[in-house]
Amino acid sequence: MTHLIEHNCQTGEVIEREMNAEELAQFELDKVQEQKSKEQIAEAAAKKAEQKGM
Amino acid sequence: MTKARDLADNAEGTKTKAVDAKGDLIVGTAADTAARLAVGTDGHLLTAASGEATGLIYALDPVTDAVTTKGDIVAATAADTLSRLGVGADNTVLTADALETTGMKWAAPAAGGAYTELATGSLTGSAVNLTSISQSYTDLLLIVKNFKATTDGHSLFMRFNNHTTGNYRAAAVSTSNLEIDDSQMRVADDQDTGAASTSFYRYYIPDYTNTATWKMMEIYGVSNNPSGGSLYGNPYITFGITSRTNAISEINLYANSNFTSGTYILYGVK
Numbered sequence: 001m002t003h004l005i006e007h008n009c010q011t012g013e014v015i016e017r018e019m020n021a022e023e024l025a026q027f028e029l030d031k032v033q034e035q036k037s038k039e040q041i042a043e044a045a046a047k048k049a050e051q052k053g054m
Numbered sequence: 055m056t057k058a059r060d061l062a063d064n065a066e067g068t069k070t071k072a073v074d075a076k077g078d079l080i081v082g083t084a085a086d087t088a089a090r091l092a093v094g095t096d097g098h099l100l101t102a103a104s105g106e107a108t109g110l111i112y113a114l115d116p117v118t119d120a121v122t123t124k125g126d127i128v129a130a131t132a133a134d135t136l137s138r139l140g141v142g143a144d145n146t147v148l149t150a151d152a153l154e155t156t157g158m159k160w161a162a163p164a165a166g167g168a169y170t171e172l173a174t175g176s177l178t179g180s181a182v183n184l185t186s187i188s189q190s191y192t193d194l195l196l197i198v199k200n201f202k203a204t205t206d207g208h209s210l211f212m213r214f215n216n217h218t219t220g221n222y223r224a225a226a227v228s229t230s231n232l233e234i235d236d237s238q239m240r241v242a243d244d245q246d247t248g249a250a251s252t253s254f255y256r257y258y259i260p261d262y263t264n265t266a267t268w269k270m271m272e273i274y275g276v277s278n279n280p281s282g283g284s285l286y287g288n289p290y291i292t293f294g295i296t297s298r299t300n301a302i303s304e305i306n307l308y309a310n311s312n313f314t315s316g317t318y319i320l321y322g323v324k
Contacts, residue, residue, distance in 0.1 A: 002312070004181040009172040009320060010188055016179060026218055027180060030238060031310045034209065037235050 002027060081108040129156035168324040169195065177201050177316030181308035183216065184320055189263045189301060191322030196257040196305065201316030202247050203309035210242035210255070213306040214269060214296055221297035224273075239271075239294040246279035247314070253277035255290070262302040269302060270295050 002024060006015045019027060072080050077093025094100065094112020103111040113119070116136060120128045125141025127148075142148070142160020149161040170191070173184050177198070187194070201210055214220065224239040233240055242255050255275035262269065275290035307318065 002180045004179050004183060004308075005175070006183045006185055007173050007175055008186045009184055010186045012173075014175060019180065023181075027308075027310070030211065030308070033235060033237055034211070034240075034310050037233055037240070041233060 079110075081110060083107050083109075129158055131155050131157075169321040170324070171319060172322050173318070173320040175318060177307065177313040177318060180312050181306060182313070182318065184305040184307075184318075185303070187262075187303045187305070187320070188322060189303065191263075191324055192261065193323040194257075194259040194262045194302065194305075195321040195323055196259070197319045197321075198242070198253075198255045198257070198307070199317050200252050200254075201242070201309070202245060202251070202314045203311040204247075204314055205309075205311040206247045207244050208247075208309050208311055209240045209244070211238045211308050211310065212241045212257070212271075212294065213238055214298065214302045215300055215304045216306050217296070217298055217300075222294065223296075224292055224294045239296075241271075241273055241292075241294060242275055242277065242290060244288065245277055248279060251277065251279050259302060265299055265301050267299060268295060268297050269299075 002019045003016055004019055004023065006017065008014075072078070072088060072090040074090070075092060079091040079093075080088050081091045083089045089108055091108045091110060095114075097115070097118075098112040099115055101111055101113050102109060103113075117128050120126075120136055120138045122138065123140060127139050127141075128136050129139050131137045137156055139156050139158060139160075145162070146160040147163045149159055150157060151159045151161075172188060175182070184196075198210065202208075213222070218237045221236050222239040224233050224235070224241060241257065242253065245251070245253055253275065254277075255273065258272040259269065260272075261267075271294040273290065273292045273294060277288045277290070279288075305320070
């Protein structure tokens with residue numbers, strides 16, 4: 001299971017707990033988004049390099 | 055001649071009769087009259103006191119006498135006059151103030167550049183949420199060191215207030231790349247997971263409590279990967295933004311895979 005840390009900056013309390021369904025869904029979504037972002041950056045860099053070569 | 059010897063004899067007799075303990079003094083109480091003054095308590099000082107029969111008294115040192123409580127200090131209130139000044143509240147500092155009786159007071163240190171640690175810990179699990187951030191500071195400074203996650207080449211991501219739709223942007227100035235990502239900010243990139251790899255990132259969020267403007271964050275960092283050569287390192291100079299105007303009360307850190315190491319310290323900056 002995937003868990004997270006919650007650190008309360010006022011009380012100093014640190015809680016470790018399992019992610020709830022909503023957080024898990026977001027976690028999976030973030031992974032997809034990261035991959036998509038990396039591809040976009042690579043694509044933009046390739047396009048830029050191509051333009052420089054022209 | 056006789057008179058002088060008589061006086062001496064009388065004085066000798068008076069001394070012998072009056073003295074009956076170690077430390078006793080013979081003191082005049084009036085013309086031709088003497089009395090015994092017993093020695094005072096250890097450490098007490100002999101002081102002139104016109105109200106006393108002998109005109110003298112043993113008393114506690116006035117500085118010692120003035121203090122009553124741990125932390126007390128003694129200050130002059132005028133020429134030859136002392137007064138006790140009780141210790142101030144924790145973390146206050148002694149400050150000159152001409153309006154005070156003693157000319158001094160305990161007061162909170164002047165604002166400006168003071169860093170207060172709000173949270174410190176290790177990066178573990180899949181995410182670390184720094185919650186309930188006090189709104190009493192001007193800026194926030196977050197230091198993250200040596201973060202690693204299970205996936206090689208992983209990035210570190212950040213959100214404010216757990217908002218997953220914040221129109222975030224993170225621009226790596228060194229490569230002129232603007233990463234447009236509505237849901238998160240990539241705040242460190244391409245971290246090697248080798249045992250000897252290190253990283254050190256500094257995130258500065260100015261005026262994080264304002265509710266009128268979008269928020270920004272300055273990011274400086276360095277990571278190194280010794281497997282690429284002893285001098286192989288990545289400087290990371292970038293900034294992050296969000297179109298949200300909310301005051302920031304929570305910072306969310308995650309790597310899209312589990313953290314395996316790393317530390318964080320969050321400071322409030324006055």
